[in-house]
Amino acid sequence: MNNHVSNLVIGDHIGSGHFGDVHAAVDQVHGDVAVKIISKKDDQSDADWDAAKAEFLREARHLAAAEHPNVVPVYHLGESLDGKSIRYCMKLCAGGSLQSQYEAGPMRLSDVRKVGNEVLLGLSNLHARGMIHRDIKPGNILIDENGVARLGDFGLVTDELLHGYAIGAGYRDHLAFEYWELGITSAKSDIWALGMTLYRLLHGHEWYLESQLPRMVIADGDFRDKLKWLPHIPQRWRRTIRAMMHDDTDLRTQNVAQVQAAFAGLPTEPDWECEVGGQQVRWRRQQGGRVIRVEWNRNSLRRHDWRAWSEPIGPGRTRNLGGSNGQVGSQVAIRALETFLRT
Incomplete structure (x- = not known):
């Protein structure tokens, strides 16, 4: 990743992430790209701005260090001439995030298995580098122009681990039991969050809203037993996701390789299209x-x-x-x- 200010033409706002907004843009070298921008607020002190910039730069460098076909690549990083904004340029994933597909309704088994396998490849690369994502959810899985799923938004990625654990952070409905009990996360917490993500993709937003908000009940324990399944979801899918979401980290699926092995045998037939409406x-x-x-x-x-x-x-x-x-x-x-x- 190069550090410079490129001749970017900033376009429409296409999303928001940790520490900044994301815009479509045109880069003189890479063509159509996405640019994440953080700007100094009018009431922000120089010290607070320096701290915010440091966090933003850390995110960009983590994303660049995790170079992999299933991770959104960073092309370059730069600061404006007046020092009041900082940005990094990354691949524009033409298919957007899976948030829109999740909101549209349940995804087919074959599509979820494909996404799951691709995200697992990116997550395996991340964990192998001693980093944990801490914010796996549909909105942070992006689909590129070839239909390949890539992990994005590294605003909460950390490599500041002590005995494999880090301070808890992330979307509250995707925080595993250990966060609510001890305030910590680990690579196994990423496994839990991916299990929740897969559950949501299989069921869609409207079905998901019929249940209690996870953040209200995960701390009570046995949340995986409270999951409400659509009838067409096979038992092997249910067992695999439940194993990823066990409260006890010793009994939870231990690593990405184990999830990949389980995914290899998941059935995709019959592959129903499903629609939930009222x-x-x-x-x-x-x-x-x-x-x-x-x-x-x-x-x-x-x-x-x-x-x-x-x-x-x-x-x-x-x-x-x-x-x-x-x-x-x-x-x-x-x-x-x-x-x-x-x-």
């Missing part, structure tokens, strides 16, 4: 020349109904594939849907 959940997938659809209505605890059918692609008849035949209790509906959606 009290209704819908699934869709294509099989041969037909489209299979499932609709689940969750009217109240005791008033659920569901139905499944297939439609031809082109001429043909719609076929009934099953359903609840009226209203049933929630657990009856969920068990029947789990059976249907996983076969």
